[in-house]
Amino acid sequence: MADKQTNKEEVLKILEIDPWLSSHKSDIDLRMKRYREVRKALLGEGKGFSDFANGHHFFGFHKTPEGWYYREWAPAAEALYLIGDFNGWNRGSHPLVRKDGGVWEIFLPGPDALQHGSLVKVNVHHRGVMRDRIPLYIKRVIQSKNTNDFSGMIWEPDEPFVWTDGDFRIDRSKPPFIYETHIGMAQEREGIGTYKEFEDNLLPRVKKLGYNTIQIMAIMEHPYYASFGYHVSNYFAASSWFGIPEELKSMINKAHEMGITVLMDIVQSHAVKNISEGINEFDGTVHQFFHEGARGTHSAWDSKLFNYGKHEVIHFLLSNIKFWMEEYHFDGFRFDGVTSMIYNDHGLGTAFDSYDKYFSLNTDLDALTYLQFANELIREMRPDALSIAEDMSGMPGMCLPIEYGGIGFDYRLAMGMPDFWVKTLKMKDEDWDMGSMFHELSTTRYMEKRVGYVESHDQALVGDKTLIFRMADKEMYWNMNKGSQNLAVDRAIALHKMARLITISLGSEGYLNFMGNEFGHPEWIDFPREGNNWSFKHCRRQWNLADSDYLRYYDLNQFDIAMVHMMAGEGLMGGVPKPLDIDNRKKVISYRKDDHIFIFNFHPTDSYTEYELPIHEDSSWKVVLDTDEPLFGGQGRISHDVTFDGHKLKMNPEFTGITVYSPSRTGMLLKRVR
Numbered sequence: 001m002a003d004k005q006t007n008k009e010e011v012l013k014i015l016e017i018d019p020w021l022s023s024h025k026s027d028i029d030l031r032m033k034r035y036r037e038v039r040k041a042l043l044g045e046g047k048g049f050s051d052f053a054n055g056h057h058f059f060g061f062h063k064t065p066e067g068w069y070y071r072e073w074a075p076a077a078e079a080l081y082l083i084g085d086f087n088g089w090n091r092g093s094h095p096l097v098r099k100d101g102g103v104w105e106i107f108l109p110g111p112d113a114l115q116h117g118s119l120v121k122v123n124v125h126h127r128g129v130m131r132d133r134i135p136l137y138i139k140r141v142i143q144s145k146n147t148n149d150f151s152g153m154i155w156e157p158d159e160p161f162v163w164t165d166g167d168f169r170i171d172r173s174k175p176p177f178i179y180e181t182h183i184g185m186a187q188e189r190e191g192i193g194t195y196k197e198f199e200d201n202l203l204p205r206v207k208k209l210g211y212n213t214i215q216i217m218a219i220m221e222h223p224y225y226a227s228f229g230y231h232v233s234n235y236f237a238a239s240s241w242f243g244i245p246e247e248l249k250s251m252i253n254k255a256h257e258m259g260i261t262v263l264m265d266i267v268q269s270h271a272v273k274n275i276s277e278g279i280n281e282f283d284g285t286v287h288q289f290f291h292e293g294a295r296g297t298h299s300a301w302d303s304k305l306f307n308y309g310k311h312e313v314i315h316f317l318l319s320n321i322k323f324w325m326e327e328y329h330f331d332g333f334r335f336d337g338v339t340s341m342i343y344n345d346h347g348l349g350t351a352f353d354s355y356d357k358y359f360s361l362n363t364d365l366d367a368l369t370y371l372q373f374a375n376e377l378i379r380e381m382r383p384d385a386l387s388i389a390e391d392m393s394g395m396p397g398m399c400l401p402i403e404y405g406g407i408g409f410d411y412r413l414a415m416g417m418p419d420f421w422v423k424t425l426k427m428k429d430e431d432w433d434m435g436s437m438f439h440e441l442s443t444t445r446y447m448e449k450r451v452g453y454v455e456s457h458d459q460a461l462v463g464d465k466t467l468i469f470r471m472a473d474k475e476m477y478w479n480m481n482k483g484s485q486n487l488a489v490d491r492a493i494a495l496h497k498m499a500r501l502i503t504i505s506l507g508s509e510g511y512l513n514f515m516g517n518e519f520g521h522p523e524w525i526d527f528p529r530e531g532n533n534w535s536f537k538h539c540r541r542q543w544n545l546a547d548s549d550y551l552r553y554y555d556l557n558q559f560d561i562a563m564v565h566m567m568a569g570e571g572l573m574g575g576v577p578k579p580l581d582i583d584n585r586k587k588v589i590s591y592r593k594d595d596h597i598f599i600f601n602f603h604p605t606d607s608y609t610e611y612e613l614p615i616h617e618d619s620s621w622k623v624v625l626d627t628d629e630p631l632f633g634g635q636g637r638i639s640h641d642v643t644f645d646g647h648k649l650k651m652n653p654e655f656t657g658i659t660v661y662s663p664s665r666t667g668m669l670l671k672r673v674r
Contacts, residue, residue: 014397014405017446020355021396027359028397028405034369035402042311042373049377055319056236056327060137061120063156067109072136073312074283075102077124082106083132084120084151086113091123091130102283118154126284131275133282134234136316139327140245141221141237141277150223150233150277161249163329165256170331170384175573176261176411177564178512179211180456182218183242184225185525186515188543190536192225195247199254202515205543206260209518209557210564213261213386215334217457219248219324220267223277226527228457229265230336231272231303235279235320238328245328252329263386264330268317268374269337270303280304289313298340300348308341309366317370318377325381332378332386335409339393341367352393368407375408386410388451399448411510414450416440418459421499425470429491429604434584437602438591441506442577449574452508454499455517460525462538468496468520476522480545480552482633491604493552494634494665496520497559497627498600501667502589504567505598509574511567518560519546519553555633562632566625566669572596580613588662595672597621599662607637607663610650614657618646620674621658628666637663643673 014028015021021028043052055073062069070082080096083089096104108114119142121132134141138152186202187193206214218229221237229239238248252262271289272278282288290296290304298305307313324330339347344362352358371389378385387408389398392415400406420440424432444450460466469476471492479486504511522545526538545553567573577591577598587603590613597615601608621644628634644658660670 012405014400017400017404018396024355024359027363031365031368032405034365035372038311038314038369039373042314048380049318049373050322050380052315053318053322053377055315056137056323060135060139060236061114061154061156063111063114065111067107067111068114069105069107070096070135071103071105072096072122072282073102073316074104074124074288075312076283076285076288077102077104077126078284079125080104081123081125082108082120083123084114084118086115086118086120091132096122114154114156116154116156116158119151120154121151124282124284129284131281131284133275134277136279136282137236138234139237140240141234142240143223152234155245157246161246161253163249163253165253165329168256168259168331170261170386172384172386174212174568176213176386176451176510177211177568178213178215178263178451178510179206179209180215180217180512180514181206182228182457182515183216183239184218185539186541188540190540192241192536193540195243195251198242199247199251201543203251203255203258203260207258209561210568211513212259212568213263214255215263215265215388215512217265219264223272223274226529227272228461228527230267230270230301231274232267233272233274233278235271235316236323249328256329261331261386262329263332263334263388264324264328265336266321266324266333267336268306268320269335269341270298270301270305273297273302273304278304289316295344298346300346301340305340307366308364308370314370314373318373321374321377322381325378325385331382331384332388332410334388334390334413335371335374336390338371338389338391338398341371342391342395343393347393350393355396358393358395371407371409372402376402379408388413390415392416394445396445397448399445411449411451413456413512414444414452414508417452417503418455421454421467421503422459422470425467429602430587432587432602434582434587434589434602437502438506438579438582438589441503444507449509450507451510451512452503452506453512454503455514456512457514457525460514460517460521462524462526465524466517466521467499468492469523471495476520480522482550482552482555489552491665492520493556494627495602496556497563497632498602498665498667500560501563501625501627501669502598502600504563505572505577505593505669506591507575507577511564511573513560516541516546519557521545521553552633555631559627559629559632562625570596570624570671580615597670598667599660599670600667601662601664603664605664607661609661610659611662612649612651612657612659614649614652614655615646616656618656619672620645621670622673623668624671626666626668628663628668634666635663637661638666638668644670 082094096106140153140155184192221234389409397406402408475488528534546557580590590599626638630636
C-alpha cells in the first residue's frame with residue numbers, strides 16, 4: 001500500500017513544474033487524497049461525474065404519457081404541497097409523499113394535469129412554519145407586474161426548440177478572444193435588452209470585431225436586476241428579464257452557426273439570501289445548502305455561502321453545470337468568485353505574497369475539491385469545452401490538470417492586469433515604470449494559461465471608472481469630435497490603444513474585453529436604482545458612437561478590429577516574449593515574438609528618430625500595425641512602406657539590429673519580411 005501511495009505522489013507534476021511548492025508537498029498530497037476519497041464516495045468504481053450529475057433529470061417537473069411527476073429534495077421538511085393555478089392555489093389538495101433520503105414526490109395523472117405556462121409553487125412545512133416556495137429545479141421563473149411576486153412556471157412547449165448546431169466544436173488550438181456581455185444592457189434604447197435583440201444586433205457586431213467567444217453574464221435567474229446577475233435565486237432557470245428559454249437557445253444556436261463560442265458566467269460561489277425567491281432555507285433550514293452562522297454569510301456580498309463538503313450540495317451544483325450544457329448548449333463557463341470559494345476569509349484584505357497563504361487553515365479544501373469535480377465533469381461532457389477561473393489570489397495549480405495535482409481549469413483571468421493599469425494611471429506619465437509594466441503583463445505561472453485584459457465590467461461599474469474615463473473624464477462630453485483639439489482626449493486616445501496592444505501581446509493565451517470598452521464607451525455603468533430614479537440612461541451601450549465616423553470612438557473601434565484580427569491572423573497570442581529593450585528613461589519597451597517585434601514608446605513628448613534595436617541577425621522588417629495610423633485617429637507618423645534592414649548599429653557597432661522612428665505615445669508591430 002505504501003508503494004502504491006508513493007507512486008501516486010510521484011505523478012504529481014505540479015511539484016516538478018513549480019519547485020517552490022516542495023515545502024507544501026503534504027498540503028498538495030492532502031488535496032489529492034481528499035479528491036480521491038470524496039470522488040469514490042460519490043461515484044464508487046468505474047463511473048464518471050456525467051453519470052452522477054443528473055439531479056435535473058429526476059427532480060423538478062417531468063412529463064410522461066401517463067402524467068406528471070414532481071420531486072423535491074427537502075430533508076428537514078415535515079410536509080410539502082404542490083400549489084398553483086392548476087388547483088386554485090389550494091394549499092392542502094396536492095400533498096407530496098416522503099421517500100427515502102429526504103426526497104418528496106407527487107404524481108399527477110394525465111398529460112394535461114399541468115399546462116405549459118401554468119404558475120406553480122410548493123408550500124413547505126417546517127416546525128410550524130409554512131412558506132410558499134419556488135421549486136428548486138424549476139426551469140422558468142416570472143415576476144408578477146402587479147405584486148412583484150415571483151412564481152415558478154411550467155415550461156413544456158408543444159414544439160420544443162430544434163437545434164442546428166450539432167457540428168459546432170471549439171477549436172482549442174485557437175486562443176479565445178472573449179467579448180464579455182450582458183444581454184440586458186447590450187441595446188441602445190433605455191430599457192432592458194432581449195435575447196432576440198442580442199442575436200440580431202450584437203452577434204454580427206462581435207463577429208465583425210473579430211472576437212470568437214462571448215461570455216454572457218446574468219443568465220441564471222436573479223430577482224434584483226441591478227445585481228448584475230450575481231445574486232442568483234433559481235439555478236436552473238434562464239433569466240426571464242431578457243425573454244423566454246427558446247429565445248436564449250436561438251441566440252446560442254445562431255452564435256454557433258457563426259462560429260462563436262458561448263461561455264456562461266456561472267455563479268456557484270454564493271447565492272441570494274432571499275427566502276421567497278431563492279433556495280435559502282428551502283426545507284426550513286439554512287444547512288440544507290449553506291454553512292450555518294457567520295461562515296454561511298458573505299460579509300461583503302450579503303449573500304449565502306454553499307457547504308461544498310456536503311454530498312447533496314455537490315450533486316445539486318454539478319447537476320446545474322450539466323443542465324446548462326445539455327439544455328442550452330453552453331460551451332463552458334467562467335466561474336465567478338473562485339477566490340471567495342477557496343478561502344474561508346474569501347480573500348478579503350489578504351495579500352497573497354507567500355505560498356504559505358495558499359496552504360493554511362484559511363484554505364477551504366472542500367471548495368477546491370468541488371472545483372476539481374466541476375472541471376472533470378465539464379471535460380467529460382465536452383472535451384473541447386472551456387473553463388475559466390476568476391481567482392485574484394493566483395493559487396498555484398489552478399490551471400493545471402487534476403492528474404498533475406491541479407484544479408483543472410483551462411484559463412484564469414489575469415486579474416492583476418486591470419489593477420496594474422489603474423495603479424499606473426494614478427501616476428504622472430513620467431513616473432511610469434517600464435520594467436514593472438513588462439513584468440506585470442508578462443509574468444505567469446509556468447504551464448498555466450491566462451486571459452489578459454485591460455478592463456472588464458468590474459472597472460466600468462459606477463463607483464469605478466473605465467480606463468478612458470480615468471484619462472479624459474469630463475472632456476469626453478465635448479471633445480470626442482474629430483474636429484476638436486484637446487490634449488486630455490489626445491492622450492486618452494493614444495494610451496487607450498497602446499494599453500490594449502501591449503496587454504494582448506505580452507504572453508496571455510487569451511484576451512477579454514467588456515462590450516463597449518473597445519471603443520471607449522463614455523461614463524460608467526449604473527443600473528436602475530432608487531438613487532438614480534430608476535433610470536436606464538447609464539445601463540445601455542451607445543453603439544452609434546462607434547458607428548459614427550466623425551467621432552473618435554469610431555477610430556478606437558477600428559483599431560480594436562485591426563488589433564484582434566492581427567493577433568488572431570498572425571498567431572501572436574501566448575508564447576514567451578523576448579525582451580529586446582526596456583528603457584525607463586526613454587519610456588520604451590520592445591520585445592520579440594518569433595517573426596514579430598513590438599515597440600512601444602510611452603514617453604509623453606519625446607520621439608526617437610533613430611531608435612536602435614538590437615536583434616542580432618541580418619533580417620528585414622516592415623510595420624504591419626501601429627496605433628498612430630490615421631484610420632485609428634493617429635497622426636500618421638509611422639510609415640508602413642519603409643523596409644528596415646539589419647545593419648551594424650551606431651551606438652553598439654558589435655550588435656546587428658534595425659533603426660526605426662519611434663514617435664511619442666505610439667505602439668507598433670513589425671513583421672520580418674526577410
